[in-house]
Amino acid sequence: MKYKNFPMVPRVIFGRGSFNQMNEIIAPKRLLNQAPFIFIIDDFFIGSQKIISNINLYGSDEIIYVSAQEEPKTTQIDELVKYIKTSVSEQPAGIIGIGGGTVIDISKAVAIMLTNNGKTCDYQGWDLVNNPAIYHVGIPTISGTGAEVSRTTVLTGPERKLGINSDFTPFDQVILDPELTSSVPKNQWFFTGMDCFIHSIESLNGTYLNAFSQSYGEKALDLCKQVFNEDYLTEQESQDKLMMASWHGGMSIAYSQVGIAHALSYGLSYVLGTKHGIGNCIVFDHLEDYYPEGVTLFKEMKEKHGIILPKGVCSSLKDVEFDTMIRVAMSLEPLWENAIGKQWKSLITPQLLRGLYEKM
Numbered sequence: 001m002k003y004k005n006f007p008m009v010p011r012v013i014f015g016r017g018s019f020n021q022m023n024e025i026i027a028p029k030r031l032l033n034q035a036p037f038i039f040i041i042d043d044f045f046i047g048s049q050k051i052i053s054n055i056n057l058y059g060s061d062e063i064i065y066v067s068a069q070e071e072p073k074t075t076q077i078d079e080l081v082k083y084i085k086t087s088v089s090e091q092p093a094g095i096i097g098i099g100g101g102t103v104i105d106i107s108k109a110v111a112i113m114l115t116n117n118g119k120t121c122d123y124q125g126w127d128l129v130n131n132p133a134i135y136h137v138g139i140p141t142i143s144g145t146g147a148e149v150s151r152t153t154v155l156t157g158p159e160r161k162l163g164i165n166s167d168f169t170p171f172d173q174v175i176l177d178p179e180l181t182s183s184v185p186k187n188q189w190f191f192t193g194m195d196c197f198i199h200s201i202e203s204l205n206g207t208y209l210n211a212f213s214q215s216y217g218e219k220a221l222d223l224c225k226q227v228f229n230e231d232y233l234t235e236q237e238s239q240d241k242l243m244m245a246s247w248h249g250g251m252s253i254a255y256s257q258v259g260i261a262h263a264l265s266y267g268l269s270y271v272l273g274t275k276h277g278i279g280n281c282i283v284f285d286h287l288e289d290y291y292p293e294g295v296t297l298f299k300e301m302k303e304k305h306g307i308i309l310p311k312g313v314c315s316s317l318k319d320v321e322f323d324t325m326i327r328v329a330m331s332l333e334p335l336w337e338n339a340i341g342k343q344w345k346s347l348i349t350p351q352l353l354r355g356l357y358e359k360m
Contacts, residue, residue, distance in 0.1 A: 006255055007167045009149055012174045016236070019139060019177040023056045026094060026173075029135050035093040036060040038084055040107045042068050042099030042141065050180070051098060060088055068102040071269050071276065074120035074157040077109045084114065094135035100192065101145030101276065104138050108153040108169050111136035120164075121157040129166035138171040141180040143242040144192035144277065146199055146250020148174050154276070160328050161266040176247065178239035190228075190307050191277035193242055194298065196249035197224040198280050201294035202259035203252040206338035210255065217252035220245045228301040259339035260290050263332045264356060267325030272313060282309055286359045290339065314357045326353045
C-alpha cells in the first residue's frame, strides 16, 4: 500500500489579538526588489478599523476586496490573476487572504494560478498543479470550513464544482485570531460551524478512516458538541473552541475524505448557487439513513439555536436541472467511496439521488 505524503501548513499562530502580528510575520518575505503583497479581503470589512488599520501597505502593495455572497468561480480566479499580472510589474511577494471560506479559497487559488499557466478550470481535480504557488497566508474571519488548513480550494467551474486538490494548495502561514469572528451573524455562525461538524461525522463514518484522521475528527466533534450543544461556555471560549474545531475538522478530512452531504451539496451549489454551509445543512437534514447518530444530533442543535432551514429548494427544478445536480454529485467518486465503499456505484443510483434532492 502506498501512503499519502500529506503537506501540512508549516507555520500557524493562534491567539486572541494575533492578527496584530501580521505585518511582523510577513516582513521577512518582502523581497529585496520591493515586490508587493496583494491583500484579498472580504468586502464585508470595507471601512473596518479592526482589519484595515492593522495592514501596513508598502510600495505597490494592494488591497483587493471580493464579495463572498456567491461561491467562488474559476472565471473569477482567472479575472483576478489577470488583473494582478497587469497591475503590478513583477511577481507579488505574496497573497494574504482575509475572510471566510470563500475568500480563503479564492486566495489559495490565486496564489496557485500566478505560477501556473492556463485556465483555473484546468486544475480542478486531484494533483494537477505542476508549480508551487507563491507565498500565501490565510487569516480566517469565520470558523468552520477548515479551508485554512486544507489542500483543497473549492471552485465552481464551467462544468462542475470541484476543488483544486494539490500539495501546493495549503497556506505557508495561517493566523488564527478568534477575535476576528466576533462580528459573524448567528445563522452564518451556525451554518459554517455545521460544515465543521459534518466534516467530522463524514470522516469518522467513512471507509477511509484511519488513526490519523480519527484523532482529528474526534476532537473536532467534541469541540462542536461543546460549542453548539452546551451552555457553559463564555462567548470568547466558544469563539476559541470553534476556531480550533474548524482546524481539526479540516485536518480530519485531509487524510481521509468527506462524504454524502458534501457530494450532494456540490450539486445544489452548482445548479442553485447555494452557499456551501447552508447547502450542507439542507442536505444533511435528510441523511438519517446514512449518518443516523449525526443527523439526530444535528437536529437537536438546529432546534436549540432556533435555526430554520429553507424548504422546497428543489421543488421547481426541471428534469434537466435534476440531471445536472446528480451528474455533479456522482462525479465526486472519492467522496462516495469514502461514504459507501468501493462498491458504491452498485448502490448509489441517479434515481436514489433524485429522491433525496426532491426531499429538499
